[in-house]
Amino acid sequence: xxxxxxxxxxxxxxxxxxxxxxxxxxxxxxxxxxxxxxxxxxxxxxxxxxxxxxxxxxxxxxxxxxxxxxxxxxxxxxxxxxxxxxxxxxxxxxxxxxxxxxxxxxxxxxxxxxxxxxxxxxxxxxxxxxxxxxxxxxxxxxxxxxxxxxxxxxxxxxxxxxxxxxxxxxxxxxxxxxxxxxxxxxxxxxxxxxxxxxxxxxxxxxxxxxxxxxxxxxxxxxxxxxxxxxxxxxxxxxxxxxxxxxxxxxxxxxxxxxxxxxxxxxxxxxxxxxxxxxxxxxxxxxxxxxxxxxxxxxxxxxxxxxxxxxxxxxxxxxxxxxxxxxxxxxxxxxxxxxxxxxxxx
Amino acid sequence: xxxxxxxxxxxxxxxxxxxxxxxxxxxxxxxxxxxxxxxxxxxxxxxxxxxxxxxxxxxxxxxxxxxxxxxxxxxxxxxxxxxxxxxxxxxxxxxxxxxxxxxxxxxxxxxxxxxxxxxxxxxxxxxxxxxxxxxxxxxxxxxxxxxxxxxxxxxxxxxxxxxxxxxxxxxxxxxxxxxxxxxxxxxxxxxxxxxxxxxxxxxxxxxxxxxxxxxxxxxxxxxxxxxxxxxxxxxxxxxxxxxxxxxxxxxxxxxxxxxxxxxxxxxxxxxxxxxxxxxxxxxxxxxxxxxxxxxxxxxxxxxxxxxxxxxxxxxxxxxxxxxxxxxxx
Numbered sequence: 001x002x003x004x005x006x007x008x009x010x011x012x013x014x015x016x017x018x019x020x021x022x023x024x025x026x027x028x029x030x031x032x033x034x035x036x037x038x039x040x041x042x043x044x045x046x047x048x049x050x051x052x053x054x055x056x057x058x059x060x061x062x063x064x065x066x067x068x069x070x071x072x073x074x075x076x077x078x079x080x081x082x083x084x085x086x087x088x089x090x091x092x093x094x095x096x097x098x099x100x101x102x103x104x105x106x107x108x109x110x111x112x113x114x115x116x117x118x119x120x121x122x123x124x125x126x127x128x129x130x131x132x133x134x135x136x137x138x139x140x141x142x143x144x145x146x147x148x149x150x151x152x153x154x155x156x157x158x159x160x161x162x163x164x165x166x167x168x169x170x171x172x173x174x175x176x177x178x179x180x181x182x183x184x185x186x187x188x189x190x191x192x193x194x195x196x197x198x199x200x201x202x203x204x205x206x207x208x209x210x211x212x213x214x215x216x217x218x219x220x221x222x223x224x225x226x227x228x229x230x231x232x233x234x235x236x237x238x239x240x241x242x243x244x245x246x247x248x249x250x251x252x253x254x255x256x257x258x259x260x261x262x263x264x265x266x267x268x269x270x271x272x273x274x275x276x277x278x279x280x281x282x283x284x285x286x287x288x289x290x291x292x293x294x295x296x297x298x299x300x301x302x303x304x305x306x307x308x309x310x311x312x313x314x315x316x317x318x319x320x321x322x323x324x325x326x327x328x329x330x331x332x333x334x335x336x337x338x339x340x341x342x343x344x345x
Numbered sequence: 346x347x348x349x350x351x352x353x354x355x356x357x358x359x360x361x362x363x364x365x366x367x368x369x370x371x372x373x374x375x376x377x378x379x380x381x382x383x384x385x386x387x388x389x390x391x392x393x394x395x396x397x398x399x400x401x402x403x404x405x406x407x408x409x410x411x412x413x414x415x416x417x418x419x420x421x422x423x424x425x426x427x428x429x430x431x432x433x434x435x436x437x438x439x440x441x442x443x444x445x446x447x448x449x450x451x452x453x454x455x456x457x458x459x460x461x462x463x464x465x466x467x468x469x470x471x472x473x474x475x476x477x478x479x480x481x482x483x484x485x486x487x488x489x490x491x492x493x494x495x496x497x498x499x500x501x502x503x504x505x506x507x508x509x510x511x512x513x514x515x516x517x518x519x520x521x522x523x524x525x526x527x528x529x530x531x532x533x534x535x536x537x538x539x540x541x542x543x544x545x546x547x548x549x550x551x552x553x554x555x556x557x558x559x560x561x562x563x564x565x566x567x568x569x570x571x572x573x574x575x576x577x578x579x580x581x582x583x584x585x586x587x588x589x590x591x592x593x594x595x596x597x598x599x600x601x602x603x604x605x606x607x608x609x610x611x612x613x614x615x616x617x618x619x620x621x622x623x624x625x626x627x628x629x630x631x632x633x634x635x636x637x638x639x640x641x642x643x644x645x646x647x648x649x650x651x652x653x654x655x656x657x658x659x660x661x662x663x664x665x666x667x668x669x670x671x672x673x674x
Contacts, residue, residue: 015400140398146437148469149419155438155454155505158512159418191468236398301417301437301473303399326470 017305018240020232022313023071024321025062026275027055028230029104029111031077031282034257037091041099048107050336051281055109058279066319071271075113075230076100080257081121081222093260094253101266112270113244119262120225121217123242128259135236137225138217142203144300148190164215167200168295201292220292224300227293229263231327232274233306244273276314276321277330284335294328302327365569366457366478368487369540370494372506373453373580374514375587376533380523383620384447386411392520393442395513407626413442413517417476418454418509421466425503426485427492434458434504436472436479440513445584446624452514454506455576457542457569460484479504491539495562507535528616531591536583538563540575548575548638552582552646561586571634578638581628585648588621592655596621600662607671614663622656625649 030047037044055074062070078096091099097114104111125133147159150170169189189196204215228234234241245261246268247253254260263273280290307327314321323330378384384392386403389411393401399414417437424432440454461480462471472480481490497503514533518525537560548567555562563582565575596617603610627649629636643649 015402136397143396143398146417146419146473149421149435151421151466153420154422154501154503155418155420156500156508191466237400298470299473301476304476325474328470 015238017235017238017303017309019309019313020240020274021272022232022310023073023271023273023275024066024277025058025070025072026230026273026278027051027058027072027074028278028280028282029055029074029076029109031079031280031286033079033082034090034096037096037099038089041103044099044103045106047283048103048109050283052107052109054279054281054334054336062277066317066321071275073112073271073273073275074104074109075115075263075273076111077115077117077226078257079117081117081217082219090257092253092255093257093264097253097264097266110267112265112267113273114264114266115226115229115262116257116260117222117226118258119242119260120222120229123236123262124260125241125243126245126261127247127254129261135239135241137229137234137236137241138204138215138221140234140236141225141228141296141300142215142217142221144302145203145296146299146301148299150190164202164204164206165200166203166296166299167198169196169198171198171200199292199295201295203296218292219289221296223286223289223293224296227278227280227297227331228300228327230274230278231330232310233302233327235303235306244270276310276323277332279332279334281334281336284338287333287335290333294331297328297331298326365544366459366542366572367569368458368490369455369538369542369565369572369575370458370504370506371453371455371538371576371579372510373451373536373538373583374510374533375449375451375536375583376514377527377529377531378444378448378450378523379518379525379527381526381528384444386447388522389444389447392517392522393444395442395516407630408624409446411444413513415439415441415476416513417473419469419472420479420504422504423502424481424485424490425493425497425501427489427496428486430485430489431483432485432490433482434479435461435466435482437476438479438504438506438509439477440509442513442517443580444517446620448620449584449587449624450514450517451580451583452510452512452517453576453580454509454513456504456506457572458490487541491541491564495537495539495564506537528620529591529595529613531587531595532559534559534561534583534587534590536561536563536579536586538565538575538579540565540567540572542567542569542572544568546571548634550578550638550642552642559590574632574634574638577628577631578635581639582642585625585627585652588625589648589652589655592617592621592652592659597655597658597662600659604662604665604671609666609671610662611666614659614666617659618656618663622659625652 029051059072062072100111121138123135123137169187172187173185187198189198201220202218203221204217207213229242242262244263244265246265311323314323390401393411393413396414402412404410419437421435424434426432438454438456443451457478458481459478461482501507546566546568548571551564553562563579567575596613600610600614627639629639
């Protein structure tokens with residue numbers, strides 16, 4: 001008898017990784033709390049008006065690079081995660097969608113996608129999502145953090161990220177009595193250039209008064225989730241998550257924000273939500289959280305298959321795009337100022 | 346490696362980088378899961394979900410084997426070097442847990458060592474791109490590194506894969522889904538291994554039983570792309586070694602003692618026959634290389650024959666008890 005080659009595989013041994021459609025540019029045109037809609041369109045109009053010229057400039061640049069058919073999408077993030085003072089007076093999703101659409105029209109552009117921040121903590125794929133359509137994205141991202149090793153770390157100590165904090169350096173040793181602490185040593189940034197910029201980021205907090213308190217994720221961590229969604233880099237066991245949902249004509253919006261999908265597509269024929277490049281045009285007070293989000297992303301271990309898939313897709317474009325190895329290199333920010341001009345008629 | 350492997354390792358332990366690994370280090374700990382009953386397949390998968398959102402790997406045949414996602418630990422430490430030389434390792438160590446048939450738990454830590462790509466430590470994301478790799482500075486001699494690692498004490502002075510593999514066991518055992526009792530008191534066995542990796546090198550194995558109880562040291566060679574096979578070989582060796590030791594040093598002597606004292610040994614004999622004996626399944630089906638490695642190991646150690654002899658002894662004892670039941674229960 002001759003030798004026979006037999007192969008035996010079980011599908012669960014080789015996880016598959018979904019691929020995600022990607023545009024050239026995703027522009028975040030603003031970010032507001034639900035309470036900010038209390039006085040109608042005043043706040044959003046101001047944000048979108050400020051964002052408009054930068055959106056135009058970014059669009060021009062991308063079209064110049066990738067041609068008239070460059071895929072550009074715009075999005076807007078509403079914070080429904082931070083506990084708000086009065087849930088009763090919260091505007092309904094349909095009301096906010098109307099306000100946003102009208103304000104964008106006024107500013108001279110369209111908003112393709114509306115996202116909600118609680119949908120970054122737990123992704124909901126469709127309206128009224130049940131447990132099957134949900135993915136705990138904040139838990140997933142927190143689980144991908146690999147703390148930078150301090151000099152001397154040989155694996156004998158457990159990582160401190162379990163405490164809910166992530167830093168970009170070596171913390172100052174704990175000093176019990178600060179007043180008479182002659183041995184105070186400063187914290188030190190890893191890989192600093194002469195001087196340190198030491199950042200310590202709170203990833204989540206726990207309400208210790210409750211026995212089984214859930215993590216309350218910080219704005220920094222949720223921003224990291226949001227940026228990773230926009231870069232198309234998140235998966236739940238290989239599956240794409242928080243895919244944009246488009247309400248059919250006549251399909252009503254749910255009344256509660258928690259019943260809304262994570263990402264709602266507002267315009268027909270929109271370019272893909274995720275993109276090779278993500279630009280955020282934001283008010284200045286988001287600067288710290290966005291910086292923290294970048295540091296978090298720099299400490300994540302990505303699935304090599306997802307990174308490769310993204311890089312391959314970019315390279316196979318009609319006008320090939322070369323992506324940097326590091327996902328943070330695909331993000332950019334513009335923080336507008338607080339200067340207002342009063343027109344004298 | 347032969348192209349006709351029958352088991353694909355989904356996570357390439359050999360990263361796609363310019364410098365190829367020239368050494369591989371690891372440590373495997375094997376013990377019983379602290380749960381009275383056998384864990385169901387779904388409970389095992391839930392238990393192995395150590396990283397939310399990352400896939401748990403499972404195979405049903407020939408025995409059910411469920412593997413957790415790899416955990417990543419950052420390190421930047423001096424290496425334990427025998428004789429002369431020094432080395433500093435910067436990068437990440439991988440570790441995962443394996444549950445076999447809902448009964449046996451293994452915690453395994455492993456790392457590939459490569460030449461440093463820079464004279465200084467680089468930015469962290471560089472090391473995160475090559476998970477499971479440490480870059481070694483000051484070019485120590487590989488033989489001195491292997492001897493230094495294999496002979497390192499506890500607590501470790503160099504890379505502490507012992508603590509990392511221990512921690513993953515603890516993390517699993519502390520799960521509140523387990524009832525924290527076992528049908529049998531068996532100890533944790535440790536296998537520490539080191540592999541020399543060179544292109545075109547044929548896989549070889551050398552096993553040494555240490556004078557420390559339940560501690561084995563394995564030296565291996567192979568090509569860099571053989572590393573996943575070598576890691577799996579060490580895990581399989583550790584599992585089978587644990588089975589043999591547990592049956593030979595715990596089950597049989599205890600039953601003999603029980604019979605001598607007229608106590609009923611049937612529970613632990615039946616536990617061995619029903620729960621442990623079916624797990625003896627040499628991994629020769631995985632690939633021709635694994636088959637060659639395992640058969641070469643068997644030809645020196647006769648492990649399967651030793652195990653069969655112990656199984657026969659257990660059946661003997663069981664039959665004795667049936668014929669002449671003990672007086673005291």
